[in-house]
Amino acid sequence: MEKLLTKNIHLPDSHKIETYRATGGYKALAKALGEYSPEDIIDIVKRSGLRGRGGAGFPAGVKWSFMPKGTERPKYLICNADEGEPGTFKDRVILEKDPHQLLEGIIIASYAIGAQQAYLYIRGEFNLAIQRCEAAIREAYEHNFLGQNIMGKYYSLDILLPIGAGAYICGEETSLMESIEGKKGWPRIRPPFPANRGLFGCPTTINNVETLANVPHIIERGVEWYTSIGTDKNHGPKLYCVSGPVKRPGVYELPMGTPLPEIIFDHAGGLFEGRQLKGVIPGGSSTPILRPDEIQVNMDFDSLAKAGTMLGSAGIIVLDHTMCIVRSTLILANFYHHESCGQCTPCREGTGWLENILHHIEEGHGRPGDTDLLIEICDNIMGNAICPLGDAAAMAIGPAVKKYRDEFDYHLTNKQCLPETRK
Amino acid sequence: MSARNQEIEVKNLTINGQALQAEDGTVILEAARSIGIFIPHYCYHPKLSIAGCCRMCLVEIQGQPKLQPACRTPVEEGMIVSTDSSKAIRAQRAQLEFLLLNHPIDCPICDQAGECGLQDFYMMEFGQHKSRFAKEEKIKRPKAVAIGPHIVFDAERCILCTRCIRFCIEIAKQPEIGTKNRGNHSQITTFPGQQLDNPYSINTVDICPVGALTSKDFRFKIRPWFLYSTPSVCPGCANGCNIFICINKKHYVNLQRAQIYRLKPKENPEVNDCWLCDEGRLSYKLVNENRVLQPHIRQDGQLVLVSWERAINEIKNRVQKILTEYGPQRIGALASSKATNEANYLFKKFAHEVLETPNLDFLKGLTGYGDDFLIREDKTPNTRGAIDLEIGPGAGGIGAAEMLSPANPLKGLWIMGAEPTESYDNEQVNEALASLELLIIQTSNFTASCQWAHIILPSATFAEVDGTFINYKGRVQRVFKAMQPRPESLANEVILGRVARAMGYDWQEHTPAEIMRQIAAEIPRYHGLDYEKIGDKGIQT
Numbered sequence A: 001m002e003k004l005l006t007k008n009i010h011l012p013d014s015h016k017i018e019t020y021r022a023t024g025g026y027k028a029l030a031k032a033l034g035e036y037s038p039e040d041i042i043d044i045v046k047r048s049g050l051r052g053r054g055g056a057g058f059p060a061g062v063k064w065s066f067m068p069k070g071t072e073r074p075k076y077l078i079c080n081a082d083e084g085e086p087g088t089f090k091d092r093v094i095l096e097k098d099p100h101q102l103l104e105g106i107i108i109a110s111y112a113i114g115a116q117q118a119y120l121y122i123r124g125e126f127n128l129a130i131q132r133c134e135a136a137i138r139e140a141y142e143h144n145f146l147g148q149n150i151m152g153k154y155y156s157l158d159i160l161l162p163i164g165a166g167a168y169i170c171g172e173e174t175s176l177m178e179s180i181e182g183k184k185g186w187p188r189i190r191p192p193f194p195a196n197r198g199l200f201g202c203p204t205t206i207n208n209v210e211t212l213a214n215v216p217h218i219i220e221r222g223v224e225w226y227t228s229i230g231t232d233k234n235h236g237p238k239l240y241c242v243s244g245p246v247k248r249p250g251v252y253e254l255p256m257g258t259p260l261p262e263i264i265f266d267h268a269g270g271l272f273e274g275r276q277l278k279g280v281i282p283g284g285s286s287t288p289i290l291r292p293d294e295i296q297v298n299m300d301f302d303s304l305a306k307a308g309t310m311l312g313s314a315g316i317i318v319l320d321h322t323m324c325i326v327r328s329t330l331i332l333a334n335f336y337h338h339e340s341c342g343q344c345t346p347c348r349e350g351t352g353w354l355e356n357i358l359h360h361i362e363e364g365h366g367r368p369g370d371t372d373l374l375i376e377i378c379d380n381i382m383g384n385a386i387c388p389l390g391d392a393a394a395m396a397i398g399p400a401v402k403k404y405r406d407e408f409d410y411h412l413t414n415k416q417c418l419p420e421t422r423k
Numbered sequence B: 001m002s003a004r005n006q007e008i009e010v011k012n013l014t015i016n017g018q019a020l021q022a023e024d025g026t027v028i029l030e031a032a033r034s035i036g037i038f039i040p041h042y043c044y045h046p047k048l049s050i051a052g053c054c055r056m057c058l059v060e061i062q063g064q065p066k067l068q069p070a071c072r073t074p075v076e077e078g079m080i081v082s083t084d085s086s087k088a089i090r091a092q093r094a095q096l097e098f099l100l101l102n103h104p105i106d107c108p109i110c111d112q113a114g115e116c117g118l119q120d121f122y123m124m125e126f127g128q129h130k131s132r133f134a135k136e137e138k139i140k141r142p143k144a145v146a147i148g149p150h151i152v153f154d155a156e157r158c159i160l161c162t163r164c165i166r167f168c169i170e171i172a173k174q175p176e177i178g179t180k181n182r183g184n185h186s187q188i189t190t191f192p193g194q195q196l197d198n199p200y201s202i203n204t205v206d207i208c209p210v211g212a213l214t215s216k217d218f219r220f221k222i223r224p225w226f227l228y229s230t231p232s233v234c235p236g237c238a239n240g241c242n243i244f245i246c247i248n249k250k251h252y253v254n255l256q257r258a259q260i261y262r263l264k265p266k267e268n269p270e271v272n273d274c275w276l277c278d279e280g281r282l283s284y285k286l287v288n289e290n291r292v293l294q295p296h297i298r299q300d301g302q303l304v305l306v307s308w309e310r311a312i313n314e315i316k317n318r319v320q321k322i323l324t325e326y327g328p329q330r331i332g333a334l335a336s337s338k339a340t341n342e343a344n345y346l347f348k349k350f351a352h353e354v355l356e357t358p359n360l361d362f363l364k365g366l367t368g369y370g371d372d373f374l375i376r377e378d379k380t381p382n383t384r385g386a387i388d389l390e391i392g393p394g395a396g397g398i399g400a401a402e403m404l405s406p407a408n409p410l411k412g413l414w415i416m417g418a419e420p421t422e423s424y425d426n427e428q429v430n431e432a433l434a435s436l437e438l439l440i441i442q443t444s445n446f447t448a449s450c451q452w453a454h455i456i457l458p459s460a461t462f463a464e465v466d467g468t469f470i471n472y473k474g475r476v477q478r479v480f481k482a483m484q485p486r487p488e489s490l491a492n493e494v495i496l497g498r499v500a501r502a503m504g505y506d507w508q509e510h511t512p513a514e515i516m517r518q519i520a521a522e523i524p525r526y527h528g529l530d531y532e533k534i535g536d537k538g539i540q541t
C-alpha cells in the first residue's frame, strides 16, 4: 500500500512546514475552507467510515455530528496526544516527524465542528514531540493556517498545547478535560457526554492523533478512494506498533484489517531465532491476549472483537516462550495499580489486590485458589467501574490467567517459574 | 390533563417486581426508597452532587448489559429494575469486599461503631465477612490526625466516598480538602497550609458514612447506641436550625444523671436541610457548664446559697418595699430574646400585673458573624418572638437602653435570661447596675452581671423546657424538654408563677402549651396556633 500517514517521515526535516508543503501539505485545508461547508466535511468524514484510532473505534464523523448546532456556547476540539497505553508508540511518530499533518487535520476538524479553540494535549514525557509541535504551531500561525481569518477565509482558530504531567488516566477523554481545566485527573461519569458538556462545560469533540491525521487525506482524495483501503466497515490506513522479541520492531503503516501473522512475520520479520511464539497482545496492554492458535485474525475493530479481544491502540506486544506469563501479567497489574486514579472502588482496590496476588505467585508464595481468585476479582471489576481503566485492568489480567492457567497453577504448585522462563 | 400533570411527568417502572410511579428525574435509588426498598450506598447523599464512585448501588436494569449505579440513573418509563438479582447482589458483595480490603475493621475502638454504614453491611446484611486479604498487608495510613479545630481524621477507615469534599465545595463553599495520590494510595487531605475549619465543618462528621471523620468534641465520650434524642431548636442564633438533643440514656430523661453529649441536625428543608453550624452544634455546653444550681442572696456583700422559699420570701419583701417607697416607675423589667415565647409572655404579664411597671423591654444578646447560608448575625434564637409579643415599654415607661444607663431613674431591676453587657457598654452597665437597690437576675448560667445581683434565681435552659422560638423569618418552632432541669433550677415561667402567687396574685400554674394558647388568642399573628399545629417541623407565620 502507498504510504499516507508516514509518507514524509523519512524525508530530511520532515517536521518543518516547508517539507510538508512541498509534498502537498495544507492543500486539503484550502479545499476544505474553499469548497466545503462544515456540514459537508462532517458528511464526507461520516461516509469515509473513519473510525477513532484512540481505542474504541467510534466513527469520527458521527462523533462530530453530535456537536450541538446554533449554540452560543464556545465549542472545543481536543486532540488526544497523551499516548500512554503500554505497547503503543504510533502517535509519537506523527507528533515528532510530521506534526503539520496533524495540525492540518485539527484545523479541518475544528472547522467542521465549529470550534474556534483547539487543544493539543500532549504527553509530558514526549520532549521532542512537544518541541516539534510547538515549532509547527508557530510556523502554522506564521503562514496563516492558524489565527485570524485562516487563508483569508471567514474562519479563525487558535490552538493551545497543554502538557500532561505523567498520568495514564489523563489519556481518558474526560479526565483529560479535567486536567486541562487544572483539576485532578479523575474521569467524569457519563452522561453528560462531552459533545454536550465537555471542556469547561462546553460542547467538545475529542479525537486521537492518528484519527485526525487521516482527515486531510480523506478531504484531499475523497471518500471512494479512502473506502477502497481496508476491509468492510474498517477503512483507511492504520499504524500498527510491534514490540517484543521480533526482528524488526517498530511502527508499520498498513491497510486496516491486515492479518496479524502478516504483520508479525512478514513486516516485523518474525521472532528472534530460536524463539517460539507464546502469545500476542494485539491492541495495547489493555486488550485480551491471544494464544498462538488464535492469531489468525485480521487487525481491524470488528475481526478482533469477534476473536474476543480488541484493536485498541494497535499496539501489538509479542511474547515468546522464554517469557513468564505470571511475570508479564504482574508487570501489567503493577501498571494498572499504579495508574488507577483511585476514584471508584472496584478499580482502586481491585487493581492493588490483583498486583498483590500476582506478586505472591511470582515470588513463590501464592496460595491454592489464587488463580480462581484472580479471575473472580477481574470479573468483579469488569463493567462495574466508572471509566474503562478498570475494565482494561480486568481484560489485561483475566484472559491471561484463564488462557495460561496451567502456567499459573505450575507456579502455585512448584513455587517457581517454568524451566524455560527462569531468569 | 391538569396543569399539575403537565408540569411533572410521572414514569411507571418496576423494582424487584413491585410496580411504582416516580416523578421524571428521580433516580432509581430514591424511587426504590419510596417503596421501602433500600439500595446500599455510600457516596450518594441527597443534598450533594452525585459522585457515583463507591459503586455500592449497582442494580440490574433489564435490557442493559452492564449494571448501573442506582444513585445516578434516572427512572424511565417501563424500566424493569432489580436490586436483588444474583448479578446485583454479587456486585454489591464485591464492592463491599473491595472496600474492606484495606479497612482496619477496628470497630471496637471506632466512634462510628453503631452508626456505621460499613459495619451495618458486613455484619448485618452479608454475614460475618471472612477476609481473603492478609491483615498484615493492609496499607498503613495515618490515624487520628487533627485536620481542623473540630475534626479528627482516620485515613485507614476512609472509603473515599468524597462526601466530605463535596460538602466543603457545595454546601460550606470553602474547598479546604481534596484527595492526594492515586489508586489505593489515594487519601483525603487538607490543601497545603489549610485546615478543615469552615464554620460548618462538623457536618462532615455527620455525613461521613464511616468512622474516618470524627468530632473532637464527641469522640470516645459515649457509644452512640446509648444516646437518646429529643427534637429541639438550636439556641445559637436567629436561624432556628432544627436539632436533636442527644442525652446519655433514655431512662435518664427524668433523672439528674442526664447529660447532653451532642447536638445533631434534624432535617427540615424549610430551615436548615440537614445541616448545623459548628458554633450552634457546640452551644449545648451552656447546659452542662457554669450553671446556677441554687437560688443566691447577697448578704454582707457575699452571695450565699439559699432555699427557693427563702429567696421568694426575700423577693416579695424587697419588691414590695421598692413599690411602696418609690412606686412602680422606679422598677424595671428586662426579658430576653434567648427565652421562649412562653417565658417572655408570662414575664410581660408579670411586669404589668406584679411589678405594675411600664418599664419593660427585652435584651437582644450578642451579635456576630453571619452569612447567607444558615448563620445569622443575631446570636439569639427568639428576637422575632420578643418583638411579636410586643415586649417593650408601656405608656410612660423606659426601654432597655435607658434602664441600663448610669442616669437611669431605677431603684430595682429584674432581668430574665439575659446578660446586659452582651448588648450594652460594659462600663455604663456596671455603673447602672451598681447603683441599684435591688437587682434580681433569673438565669441559667453565671454571667458578668451576677456580680451586682442581690438575688439570683436558677432557671432552666432551652434543653430543659417545653416552649417555642420564632426564627428570624417568623417561623414558630417548638423546643422539647430533653431532660429535667438541673437540680433546683426551674423553668422561667414556673419561677414567675411562684413569685406571683407568693405576692398574693391569683396566678394558675399553666403549662407551656396553655400559655401558647393564650398567646395565640392575644396576638393576631398567632391566631389559631397551638403545639399540635406547630408540630415538630414548625409553622411559618
Ligand SMILES: Cc1cc2nc3c(=O)[nH]c(=O)nc-3n(C[C@H](O)[C@H](O)[C@H](O)COP(=O)(O)O)c2cc1C
Residues within 6 Å of the ligand: A051, A052, A053, A054, A055, A056, A057, A058, A060, A080, A081, A082, A083, A084, A085, A168, A169, A170, A171, A172, A173, A174, A206, A207, A208, A209, A211, A212, A387, A388, A389
Ligand atoms: C485509561 C485510558 C487511557 C486512554 N489513553 C488514550 C490516549 O493516550 N490516547 C488516545 O487517543 N486515547 C486514549 N484513550 C481513549 C480516549 O478516552 C478517547 O476514547 C479517544 O481519545 C477518542 O479518540 P478517537 O475517537 O479518535 O479514538 C484512553 C482511554 C482510557 C480509558
Ligand code: SF4
Residues within 6 Å of the ligand: A169, A186, A187, A339, A340, A341, A342, A343, A344, A345, A347, A348, A385, A386, A387, A388, A389, A390, A391
Ligand atoms: S476505573 Fe479506575 S481509573 Fe477509572 S475512574 Fe475508576 S478508579 Fe479511576
Ligand code: SF4
Residues within 6 Å of the ligand: B157, B158, B159, B160, B161, B162, B163, B164, B165, B188, B204, B207, B208, B209, B210, B212, B213
Ligand atoms: S473521610 Fe469520610 S466522608 Fe470523607 S471521603 Fe472518607 S469516608 Fe467519605
Ligand code: SF4
Residues within 6 Å of the ligand: B234, B235, B236, B237, B238, B239, B240, B241, B272, B275, B276, B277, B278, B279, B280, B281, B374, B375, B376
Ligand atoms: S446557624 Fe444558628 S441556628 Fe443554625 S446551628 Fe448555627 S447557631 Fe444554631
Ligand code: FES
Residues within 6 Å of the ligand: B040, B041, B042, B043, B044, B051, B052, B053, B054, B055, B056, B057, B058, B069, B070, B071, B072
Ligand atoms: S451510591 Fe451510587 S455509586 Fe456510590
